[in-house]
Amino acid sequence: MGSAGAVSILPGPGWWAGLPPAAGAAVMATGILSVALHMTGHGALSLVAFVIAVALWLVLAFDFTARLLGERGRFRAEADTPAALTAVAATTVLGTRLSQFGWQTAAAALLALAALLWPGLLLNVVRHWRGRMPGGAFLGCVATQGLAVLAAVLAAVDRQDWLARAALAAFCLGLLLYVAAFFRFDLHEVVGGAGDHWVAGGALSISALAGSKLTASPVWSGSAHTALRTVTLVALALSLAWYVVLLTAELRHPRPRYDIRRWATVFPLGMTSTACLSVADPAGIAWLVPLGEVLLWIAVAAWLFTVSVLVASHLTARRAPAP
Numbered sequence: 001m002g003s004a005g006a007v008s009i010l011p012g013p014g015w016w017a018g019l020p021p022a023a024g025a026a027v028m029a030t031g032i033l034s035v036a037l038h039m040t041g042h043g044a045l046s047l048v049a050f051v052i053a054v055a056l057w058l059v060l061a062f063d064f065t066a067r068l069l070g071e072r073g074r075f076r077a078e079a080d081t082p083a084a085l086t087a088v089a090a091t092t093v094l095g096t097r098l099s100q101f102g103w104q105t106a107a108a109a110l111l112a113l114a115a116l117l118w119p120g121l122l123l124n125v126v127r128h129w130r131g132r133m134p135g136g137a138f139l140g141c142v143a144t145q146g147l148a149v150l151a152a153v154l155a156a157v158d159r160q161d162w163l164a165r166a167a168l169a170a171f172c173l174g175l176l177l178y179v180a181a182f183f184r185f186d187l188h189e190v191v192g193g194a195g196d197h198w199v200a201g202g203a204l205s206i207s208a209l210a211g212s213k214l215t216a217s218p219v220w221s222g223s224a225h226t227a228l229r230t231v232t233l234v235a236l237a238l239s240l241a242w243y244v245v246l247l248t249a250e251l252r253h254p255r256p257r258y259d260i261r262r263w264a265t266v267f268p269l270g271m272t273s274t275a276c277l278s279v280a281d282p283a284g285i286a287w288l289v290p291l292g293e294v295l296l297w298i299a300v301a302a303w304l305f306t307v308s309v310l311v312a313s314h315l316t317a318r319r320a321p322a323p
Contacts, residue, residue, distance in 0.1 A: 021078050022136075022196070024086025025263035027056045031093035032270040033303060036296045038100050039277045050097055057094055060087070080128045082136035084121050085143040088114045092146030099153045111150045118143060132186040135196035135264065138203035141181060144174035145206040152213035164219045171210045175231075178203050190246060191253045195261035201242025202268025208236035208275040216282040229283055236279050236288075239272055243295075258313040262306050269299035 030053040037046035064087060067075040078084055095110035122140055129137065151167035154160070181203070189197040211232030214220070220228060276292030279285065 020260065021081060021083035021086055022260050022264070023056075024060055024083065024090045025196075025261070025267055027053050027060065027090035028086060028093050029263050029266035029270055029303060029306075030056065031090065031097055032267060032274055033296075033299060034097050035093070035100065036270055036274040036277060036292070036299070038097070039274065040293055040296060053090075053094060053097070057090055060090070079121060080124050082125050082133075082139045085118075085125060085139040088118045088121060088143035089139065089146045091117070092143075092150045095150045096153055099150070099157065104154065104157055107150065108154055111147070111154060114143075114147055114150070118147060129180075129184055131184055133181070133184045134186065134189050135193060135199040137181040137184050138178060138199040141174045141178040141203040142199060142206055144170050144177055145203070145210045148174060148210035149206065149213055152210060152217065155219075156213065156217060161219050164214070164217050167210070168214055168220075171207070171214060174203075174207055174210065175235075178207065190249045192255075193261075194255070194259040196264035198246055198265040198268040201239050201246055202264075202271045204235045204239035204242060205268060205271040205275040208232050208239055209271065209278050211235055212275070212278040212282050232279060233283060233285075236275055239268075239275065243268075243272055256309070258306075258309040262309075266299060266302045266306055269295065269302050273299050 030049050034046045034049035034053060037043075037049060067078070091110050091114040095107040095114065098104075098110065099107040122143065125140060148167045148170035151163050151170065155163035155167060182200075185200060190200075211228060215225065215228045215232055273292045273295035276288040276295060280288035280292070
């Protein structure tokens with residue numbers, strides 16, 4: 001899922017040319033924290049996180065376009081890796097936050113952009129799946145569920161039933177992609193992964209978030225509504241179980257060295273919090289709100305820690321004598 005710890009997202013000579021696709025997870029992590037902070041009434045902090053996420057997204061979008069136009073060989077090679085799907089997921093996360101602002105046209109534009117990128121990147125990635133993969137294998141599910149979330153959010157705002165049905169189709173496909181990825185996931189990554197192994201849980205969290213938006217929709221009632229609620233709660237329960245397993249593994253097998261894939265740890269932490277906050281109301285489970293708030297501050301702390309380790313590693317590398 002991209003290069004390891006030597007890659008930085010801090011400015012330097014030609015810094016944008018060295019960004020791997022995995023850097024998109026930083027946008028996803030920061031964007032979902034903005035969403036959750038808004039949901040819990042922390043508007044100022046949410047706005048700060050949103051500005052940072054947009055700035056990172058613009059840099060990565062410029063880099064993506066530059067490689068597409070000027071470095072086709074590198075672009076094709078990177079488009080085959082699971083991390084390429086962070087472009088889709090990051091775009092949908094920002095679109096969801098824009099919808100919270102009330103900027104529905106801009107959110108719809110990002111949905112269209114993500115939907116345009118999604119099929120080609122997904123097909124390329126799935127064609128290169130193999131056995132014993134790292135957590136990046138679950139990014140197919142994450143990107144697809146990101147489309148489901150944003151489509152469901154916009155469908156609720158504009159009362160577009162066809163968009164709600166498209167969101168349901170993406171939701172179901174995302175669940176199938178999760179199952180397919182799980183059987184290719186190397187479980188040894190839980191104790192030795194560089195950070196993206198957390199996506200195993202984060203993919204279920206974003207599935208629960210998508211399910212909560214669909215459950216809240218008036219398009220479905222009766223048995224269909226009950227089925228959606230059940231699947232959503234199962235996805236959330238499994239994501240929380242993954243959270244416990246992965247956190248326990250981190251405590252027993254610490255991996256303090258900075259790696260760009262650590263942003264793929266922060267994203268699931270924030271997404272699990274957001275899923276709890278979102279599922280609480282349509283599922284009628286009030287205690288998920290305080291749980292989500294606790295998990296949110298854990299995610300914020302993880303974001304700050306990751307930034308601090310990134311800065312420290314960057315300063316250390318700059319001070320190191322040339323060989």
